[in-house]
Amino acid sequence: MTLIVIPLLPLAAALWALFPQRGRAAAGATMAAAAAAAGAAWSVALRSAAGAPTVAISGWIACDGLGALALVLVAGVNLSAAIFSYGYVSARLAPAGSRAERRYYVDYNLFAGSLLLVPLLSEPALVWIAIELTTLLSVFLVGFTRTRGALEAAWKYVVLTLMGAAIALLGFLLLYWALRGAGGAAFTWDGLTAAAPRMPAGLMQAAFLLVLVGLGAKLGLVPLHTWVPDAYRHAPAPVCALLSGAEATVVLYAILRLVPVAAGVPGAHAGGWLIGFGLLSVGVAVFLILQASDYKHVFAYSTIEHMGIILVAAGLGGALASYGAAAQVLAHSVTKTFCFLAAGAAAVVTPRREIQGLLRISPVAGAALLLGGLAIAGAPPLAVFLSEFTIFRAGFAERYPIAAALLAGFVAVGFFAVMAHVNRAVFGRAGVRKVIPLPGACVFALAAASVPVLWLGVYVPRPVLGLLHQAALWIGR
């Protein structure tokens, strides 16, 4: 039951926001729905961490370890972005109670609902449709400000990701064919994994590549990555947090679901393709970070970098690498959400693209941006550092020393590139005098989002550790 209710909660908030209301009732309803969804997701995750999958309708709606990791991350990102929106929307986008504000919350909740749906579905064809919905329901959020740049960003985003979706569709159809040919019963993730050893290698390889390239468009994987900088520059900050922390997570989840299937077919070379695509994306992303024009772009490109790292980890195979991949999914999601909220705070206090001396303009926003930069670049002892280090170690342990060394080299260059940009924005002399105070809800959301960023590097609580191990089992089988 819980599983069915979770995506319905944001839907209810979206319906609520359709009707005119006083003050910030729509924002309040959004926060309430997000909090309830997060609570429910956490209860599902606790059960999964103990090794017991939650099943609502067998074969259609269910949630195991990997699904629970994606679910709880999406719900968490949604909650912090909803709280941040409470302050951000009225400060930057639309006055409280206006039509534009309601439009924002309708779109926001529909998008959140579609994101929560993806990890709950067991049938790959329906997962494909849910992923397509996440694109369609976020288009108007990306183009929310209706400026020329925002509309262009929205158009690029929708065209490139839907192009990828059409490619992935053929991949899923081939998967179904392979399943039937192998005598498999149900078209579910589990059914695919069970039938994998009897599938022909060539067919599996074609299907896996189509899905990887197609869904990769949503992750910003090279070569369908050109929508990324525009969308992240023009989308409102909480939407960026959802795009990077939640949307990328669920799409990556769908790809990771296929990894054990493809790895179960001898001769399909799934690991090699994952490592190749992953390294290519990491390399291109690092060079894009080097020449990025502002810190929002830096965070956008660093999303591509992290997705690439996770794919490499999944391609390495083995228990350690799978654990590293799961840990990196978690670390990326919580850290990048914090980064985009910090970028949003910076945009609130000083609405200019070129920012310098943020620490003097607003100590809260400046400190947050600095922490976000350090965390996402992978400074020890924060969570991203730990998971990346695990992946390097796994690379050497699994006898892929060249891939591991290349990855480590790219990540090191990426670290300095990210910090150079963040330094410029945070330190230095402040150019502007006029400062807009940061709304209380934004400060609260930043503080709440910073807790897992700081905490997970030093100490991973038992349930979270259990969840990561469970998720790793599903990636690495």
Added chain:
Amino acid sequence: MVQSAWAVALNDLAGGLFLLTAVALVVVRQVQACLAAFVLESVLLAASAFILAAASGIPDLVAVGLITIAVKAVLLPWLLRGTVPEEIYTRRELSQLVNVPASLLIALALTLAAYLIAVPLAPAQDAFIRVNLPIGLAGLFISALSLVTRREAVPQLVGLLAMENGAFLAGVSIAPDLPLIAELAASFDVLVIVLVMGILTRAIHEHVGTTDIVELVERSDEEEL
């Protein structure tokens, strides 16, 4: 599966015409003609589904064909007319980034590539898959080409949907018994795509005054400077 020569020949015909309409989408120069080619392509997809249904006796395929005609040949043009301003819809003489002979050559190369990729995957004894899989893949590739060479919003939208048609042409042969719920949801999805991109096209038209996407990109680059 026993496949009668008639059904195979008819399906070959539908597949060949499907490929022609996919190529037509790359070269026609009017928004109206582009849309007409897409409707024709969808009808041919439905025809292939009907032929396969008759030959294999899978009733789901009849439903797939009917849904395809209802959604892509009837509802879609109507919905597009409702959301996209008339002025864009009737515009003529589209400019393209790659000229027609070059586009045709690339389309030819893509078709060959699709054939080379798909034929080793298809079983020798199934004449339907041996036609639908390579042509579906070629349709996917060629429509992707039309997507990148077009400058106008509506033809780009049509190119996207044509990519999906290509995937489904392969799908009716390789996954004929895919649960109908997936097919229904995918059709619903097509309508949402048209609605969302139609509204976006209208917003671009109203705020920017052009639906030439390339021009839009160039202008907004200038603004950033």
